[in-house]
Amino acid sequence: MxxxxxxxxxIIDFLDKKVIKVEGDISESFITNLAxxxxxxxxxxxxxxxxxxxxxxxAQNSKAKVLLVDDSIKPIPGKVLIHVRNPKVSLAEIGNExxxxxxxxxIHPTAIIDPDAKIGKDxxxxxxxxxxxxxxxxxxxxDSNVRIYDDVVMGHDCVVKAGAVLGxxxxxxxxxxxxxxxxxxxxGQLIMGDFVEVGSNTCIDRxxxxxxxxxxxxxINNLCHIAHNNKIGKNVTIxxxxxxxxxxxxxxxxxxxPNSSIRGWVHIGEGATVGMGAVVxxxxxxxxxxxxxxxxxxxxxx
Amino acid sequence: MxxxxxxxxxIIDFLDKKVIKVEGDISESFITNLAxxxxxxxxxxxxxxxxxxxxxxxAQNSKAKVLLVDDSIKPIPGKVLIHVRNPKVSLAEIGNExxxxxxxxxIHPTAIIDPDAKIGKDxxxxxxxxxxxxxxxxxxxxDSNVRIYDDVVMGHDCVVKAGAVLGxxxxxxxxxxxxxxxxxxxxGQLIMGDFVEVGSNTCIDRxxxxxxxxxxxxxINNLCHIAHNNKIGKNVTIxxxxxxxxxxxxxxxxxxxPNSSIRGWVHIGEGATVGMGAVVxxxxxxxxxxxxxxxxxxxxxx
Amino acid sequence: MxxxxxxxxxIIDFLDKKVIKVEGDISESFITNLAxxxxxxxxxxxxxxxxxxxxxxxAQNSKAKVLLVDDSIKPIPGKVLIHVRNPKVSLAEIGNExxxxxxxxxIHPTAIIDPDAKIGKDxxxxxxxxxxxxxxxxxxxxDSNVRIYDDVVMGHDCVVKAGAVLGxxxxxxxxxxxxxxxxxxxxGQLIMGDFVEVGSNTCIDRxxxxxxxxxxxxxINNLCHIAHNNKIGKNVTIxxxxxxxxxxxxxxxxxxxPNSSIRGWVHIGEGATVGMGAVVxxxxxxxxxxxxxxxxxxxxxx
Numbered sequence: 001m002x003x004x005x006x007x008x009x010x011i012i013d014f015l016d017k018k019v020i021k022v023e024g025d026i027s028e029s030f031i032t033n034l035a036x037x038x039x040x041x042x043x044x045x046x047x048x049x050x051x052x053x054x055x056x057x058x059a060q061n062s063k064a065k066v067l068l069v070d071d072s073i074k075p076i077p078g079k080v081l082i083h084v085r086n087p088k089v090s091l092a093e094i095g096n097e098x099x100x101x102x103x104x105x106x107i108h109p110t111a112i113i114d115p116d117a118k119i120g121k122d123x124x125x126x127x128x129x130x131x132x133x134x135x136x137x138x139x140x141x142x143d144s145n146v147r148i149y150d151d152v153v154m155g156h157d158c159v160v161k162a163g164a165v166l167g168x169x170x171x172x173x174x175x176x177x178x179x180x181x182x183x184x185x186x187x188g189q190l191i192m193g194d195f196v197e198v199g200s201n202t203c204i205d206r207x208x209x210x211x212x213x214x215x216x217x218x219x220i221n222n223l224c225h226i227a228h229n230n231k232i233g234k235n236v237t238i239x240x241x242x243x244x245x246x247x248x249x250x251x252x253x254x255x256x257x258p259n260s261s262i263r264g265w266v267h268i269g270e271g272a273t274v275g276m277g278a279v280v281x282x283x284x285x286x287x288x289x290x291x292x293x294x295x296x297x298x299x300x301x302x
Numbered sequence: 303m304x305x306x307x308x309x310x311x312x313i314i315d316f317l318d319k320k321v322i323k324v325e326g327d328i329s330e331s332f333i334t335n336l337a338x339x340x341x342x343x344x345x346x347x348x349x350x351x352x353x354x355x356x357x358x359x360x361a362q363n364s365k366a367k368v369l370l371v372d373d374s375i376k377p378i379p380g381k382v383l384i385h386v387r388n389p390k391v392s393l394a395e396i397g398n399e400x401x402x403x404x405x406x407x408x409i410h411p412t413a414i415i416d417p418d419a420k421i422g423k424d425x426x427x428x429x430x431x432x433x434x435x436x437x438x439x440x441x442x443x444x445d446s447n448v449r450i451y452d453d454v455v456m457g458h459d460c461v462v463k464a465g466a467v468l469g470x471x472x473x474x475x476x477x478x479x480x481x482x483x484x485x486x487x488x489x490g491q492l493i494m495g496d497f498v499e500v501g502s503n504t505c506i507d508r509x510x511x512x513x514x515x516x517x518x519x520x521x522i523n524n525l526c527h528i529a530h531n532n533k534i535g536k537n538v539t540i541x542x543x544x545x546x547x548x549x550x551x552x553x554x555x556x557x558x559x560p561n562s563s564i565r566g567w568v569h570i571g572e573g574a575t576v577g578m579g580a581v582v583x584x585x586x587x588x589x590x591x592x593x594x595x596x597x598x599x600x601x602x603x604x
Numbered sequence: 605m606x607x608x609x610x611x612x613x614x615i616i617d618f619l620d621k622k623v624i625k626v627e628g629d630i631s632e633s634f635i636t637n638l639a640x641x642x643x644x645x646x647x648x649x650x651x652x653x654x655x656x657x658x659x660x661x662x663a664q665n666s667k668a669k670v671l672l673v674d675d676s677i678k679p680i681p682g683k684v685l686i687h688v689r690n691p692k693v694s695l696a697e698i699g700n701e702x703x704x705x706x707x708x709x710x711i712h713p714t715a716i717i718d719p720d721a722k723i724g725k726d727x728x729x730x731x732x733x734x735x736x737x738x739x740x741x742x743x744x745x746x747d748s749n750v751r752i753y754d755d756v757v758m759g760h761d762c763v764v765k766a767g768a769v770l771g772x773x774x775x776x777x778x779x780x781x782x783x784x785x786x787x788x789x790x791x792g793q794l795i796m797g798d799f800v801e802v803g804s805n806t807c808i809d810r811x812x813x814x815x816x817x818x819x820x821x822x823x824i825n826n827l828c829h830i831a832h833n834n835k836i837g838k839n840v841t842i843x844x845x846x847x848x849x850x851x852x853x854x855x856x857x858x859x860x861x862p863n864s865s866i867r868g869w870v871h872i873g874e875g876a877t878v879g880m881g882a883v884v885x886x887x888x889x890x891x892x893x894x895x896x897x898x899x900x901x902x903x904x905x906x
Contacts, residue, residue: 034789036813092778095789101754110716112412112429112446127716128430128732128749130446130464144716144734145430145447145749145767147464147502150403162734162751162769163447163805165464165502171523171541174394180497180519181537185336185397195784200751200769200807201465201827203502203524203542209338217784221775222807223503223829223847225525225542225560235785239775240807240829241847241865243525243543243561245578258829259847259865259883261543261561261579276849277865277883277897279561279579293579293595293897414714414731414748430732432748432766447732447749449766449804452705465749467766467804473825473843476696482799482821483839487638487699503767505804505826505844511640525805527827527844527862545827545845545863547880563845563863563881581863581881595881595897 003032006098008066008080011045014097015082015090020071024080034095035064045094047087048073103141111142120156134167137194151206155194155216163201166190170205170228170246184208186228193217193234199224208246215252227264251286260295305334308400310368310382313347316399317384317392322373326382336397337366347396349389350375405443413444422458436469439496453508457496457518465503468492472507472530472548486510488530495519495536501526510548517554529566553588562597607636610702612670612684615649618701619686619694624675628684638699639668649698651691652677672698707745715746724760738771741798755810759798759820767805770794774809774832774850788812790832797821797838803828812850819856831868855890864899 008029012019035044046064048055050072059073059081066080067073068087075081084090105122111129113119120138125131131148137156142148146160149167160166172184188207193216198204204226206212212226215234220226224242233252238244242256245264250256254268257276262268267283274280275291275298284290289298310331314321337346348366350357352374361375361383368382369375370389377383386392407424413431415421422440427433433450439458444450448462451469462468474486490509494516500506501524508514510530517536522528526544535554540546544558547566552558556570559578570576571588580597591600612633616623639648650668652659654676663677663685670684671677672691679685688694709726715733717723724742729735735752741760746752750764753771764770776788792811797820802808808830810816816830819838824830828846837856842848846860849868854860858872861880866872871887878884879895879902888894893902 034791034813036792038814089778089780092786092788095791096787099791100789127734128447130429144751145465145732147446149464161772162753163465163503163749163767165524168463168502168524171501171521173521173539174391176391179537181521181539182394182497183398183499184394185402187336187397187401188338195786197787199775200772201503201525201767201805205524209336210340219775219777219785221829221831222769222772222809223525223805223827225523227523227542235783237777237785240831240849241543241845245542245560258849258867259561259863263560263578276867276885277579277881281578291898294593430749432731447767449748451766465767465805467826470765470804470826473803473823475823475841476693478693481839483823483841484696484799485700485801486696487704489638489699489703490640503805503827507826511638512642525827527825529825529844543845547844547862561863565862565880579881583880596895 004099005030005032011094011098012082014094015084018084018090020083020085022080022082023075024078026080029066029080031066034091034099035062040064045091047091050087105139108144114150126162132167143200149206151189152192153189154192155196157195158192159197161198161200161202161222164198165201165203166192166198167206168203170208172208172228172246188212188228190214196220199240202226210247221258233270306401307332307334313396313400314384316396317386320386320392322385322387324382324384325377326380328382331368331382333368336393336401337364342366347393349393352389407441410446416452428464434469445502451508453491454494455491456494457498459497460494461499463500463502463504463524466500467503467505468494468500469508470505472510474510474530474548490514490530492516498522501542504528512549523560535572608703609634609636615698615702616686618698619688622688622694624687624689626684626686627679628682630684633670633684635670638695638703639666644668649695651695654691709743712748718754730766736771747804753810755793756796757793758796759800761799762796763801765802765804765806765826768802769805769807770796770802771810772807774812776812776832776850792816792832794818800824803844806830814851825862837874 008026031045032043035046046062047068048059050070107125108127110127111125113131116133118135123140125142126144129146132150134152140158143162147165152167167190169186173181188211190206190212192214195217197219199222202224205228208228218236220238221240226244227246229247232250237255239258241259243261249267251270253271256274260278262280269286271287272284273289278295279293280295310328333347334345337348348364349370350361352372409427410429412429413427415433418435420437425442427444428446431448434452436454442460445464449467454469469492471488475483491513492508495518497519499521504526506528507530520538522540523542529548531549534552539557541560543561545563551569553572555573558576562580564582569585573589574586575591577593581595582597612630635649636647639650650666651672652663654674711729712731714731715729717735720737722739727744729746730748733750736754738756744762747766751769756771771794773790777785792815794810794816796818799821801823803826806828809832812832822840824842825844830848831850833851836854843862845863847865853871855874857875860878864882866884873890875891876888877893882899883897884899
């Protein structure tokens with residue numbers, strides 16, 4: 001992790017109206033890093049979880065001098081308390097602003113892009129990426145060795161991590177007169193919204209005759225397989241190693257835990273949760289949690 | 303999806319002897335696309351499933367003017383009915399012929415191919431593919447960023463999608479005198495038949511001392527792991543995210559559903575089905591369906 | 605598999621002090637290959653498993669002339685018996701020495717390596733690998749299309765197979781004031797020990813605020829996902845398609861079977877076994893075996 005000396009006044013300026021109040025002496029104060037239990041020290045920025053019962057005590061005992069806290073924490077001698085509504089969100093914003101390297105828009109000379117592709121401005125396309133007749137919005141980051149096939153349409157501010165494959169032909173087959181399989185035409189598109197993130201080595205197939213659709217702010221982790229014709233909503237969380245077979249409808253704000261499987265042709269309602277390793281073969285109503293193989297509703301107080 | 307104006311006479315010529323009869327006025331008729339519930343219109347080619355009870359009614363209500371139907375559908379005023387034995391297969395063949403871009407054989411200048419590799423004629427090898435001392439039959443399509451290690455032998459008309467890795471060293475280890483692991487030599491081959499398809503980012507390891515074998519027309523989806531020494535038959539369907547550990551025997555026409563796991567050293571009989579997420583730790587007899595963790599036979603009318 | 609004529613005297617010299625005794629006529633003797641049930645013949649080197657009850661009979665019936673055996677096997681007319689403590693380990697060492705091609709240290713001209721990266725001597729870096737500001741020890745093998753992000757530190761004698769992605773940003777998100785997800789800063793490192801092996805298309809994320817750590821001799825198979833902040837010990841075996849969510853502690857010598865899932869924030873004790881397809885949501889004590897969904901302790905004699 002990078003050590004950088006950032007003056008506290010800069011941090012407070014950056015947070016701007018999110019700061020409810022500041023207590024303690026901020027002159028000469030700085031942070032060098034975000035705190036973490038393994039390496040918190042006097043110069044790292046710590047945050048106190050508002051949900052903890054003994055949060056005042058935790059704040060007093062932190063090795064860090066500067067703390068992001070909610071408005072219930074009382075002054076602590078020798079410490080600077082930055083009161084904000086959501087300490088963890090503010091920590092994240094400070095980290096992204098000051099401790100994560102900014103991406104510089106550029107197209108690496110080894111990226112191979114079809115002349116008919118349309119690439120929005122300020123995109124960053126990494127080495128050895130291969131992009132067909134696709135459309136990318138502004139500010140997208142496409143990492144190394146990514147393959148984007150023809151007919152993919154991606155919104156703005158998307159991130160695609162190394163080795164991901166978007167818009168490949170789906171897994172649909174018919175049998176010829178001798179009983180041998182041949183591919184059913186896969187001629188639909190893959191349509192992605194804005195702020196979508198796709199993890200490393202994840203594969204999302206194009207539609208067969210209809211389209212595959214991924215909504216805004218949906219985040220997909222590494223090594224997932226999303227088959228043809230899925231309609232996935234907004235702010236959906238798809239964690240690692242998830243298999244989503246074809247033609248499902250997955251509504252907004254669904255959470256899909258690692259290594260679970262969704263059968264195809266099912267509907268998962270808004271805000272539902274699919275448990276880790278769940279094998280989903282039926283529709284899941286909104287806001288329910290389903291677990292197990294086969295998956296069933298998780299009852300409270302089992 | 304591409305919109306293309308294809309004259310109906312061309313379609314009928316292409317289907318040739320598969321056409322049982324044509325009803326309706328085909329002069330001036332054309333299609334622009336394959337129909338799909340999301341975007342069927344007057345100019346798209348629709349098909350009527352022979353298995354549906356109310357198929358005559360479905361045909362009458364289709365928005366499309368031209369329909370692929372079986373021989374039981376009666377004439378419908380204003381529509382062209384193309385009677386064929388298998389409407390969906392005919393639709394697929396028309397789509398592949400007229401609406402899927404043809405691959406032009408070529409070897410991309412950035413593909414790195416060992417001088418001792420043998421590449422059959424009319425292959426298409428994509429950018430940043432890396433191929434060792436392997437043998438490829440005619441008409442194979444190897445997409446971008448694929449890695450084919452030494453000693454892979456592939457038949458003709460195979461397709462390997464982006465990022466797949468074929469013939470890597472398998473996961474076999476011994477422990478040395480200090481108890482530390484070192485790799486057991488992996489010196490067998492990977493032998494693939496004809497018309498095999500391998501999905502994106504799928505990995506198939508070479509044999510350890512024996513060979514890994516994949517039969518003709520076997521289709522493998524994205525993100526599967528097939529370990530060393532497996533003997534997989536013909537027309538086997540291996541769907542997404544499947545894990546097949548080492549040294550199994552999988553007979554012809556087996557169907558392996560997504561995210562299932564096969565333990566190693568088991569035998570799966572001809573035409574058997576492994577259910578989604580199944581954890582297979584025993585032999586499966588021919589034509590049985592096994593599901594669950596651990597997998598057991600699925601009984602009818604449970 | 606390569607056929608090579610290796611004189612038996614060379615083999616015996618190589619094994620050196622591991623040879624307890626040799627019986628039979630070694631003059632003019634040679635081997636051409638390692639034996640395997642599919643292709644054992646007079647010239648292949650066979651080994652007899654000391655654990656088999658009828659091992660003397662198996663040895664007598666082997667088609668091979670030269671056998672690696674433990675010290676209990678009695679002389680067999682016409683055969684050469686090389687007595688060693690561990691016949692399979694000796695077979696593996698002979699295979700690695702004489703039948704596996706040696707890697708020649710080199711950096712492929714198409715590998716893209718950040719000027720601030722530190723690459724140890726005698727590494728082999730394959731085509732189209734992309735390496736950021738990382739540190740690699742001596743004798744590492746990085747195969748084609750591998751992506752190593754900034755802040756990865758790798759020990760010596762590591763192997764990373766094709767398409768693997770190391771040190772990517774982990775899957776941590778917060779929600780902004782509108783309820784939309786944005787990435788929590790992922791600024792920890794990925795620290796790998798010596799003799800670590802990483803399979804094809806496997807992804808190991810960097811830490812969020814803490815580090816992800818992988819111990820010496822730990823072997824990871826293809827298509828695994830290892831999330832941020834995991835602390836994984838030495839000589840751990842992580843087989844194919846395993847999902848390890850964030851912030852677990854996994855002690856030395858743990859065995860994790862294929863396609864299993866570990867929830868995050870759990871502790872798996874030394875020498876424990878996670879069964880195939882197991883869904884682990886609790887701590888596992890040392891030396892226990894857990895299986896099922898959700899995983900529970902496997903009782904002997906169930």
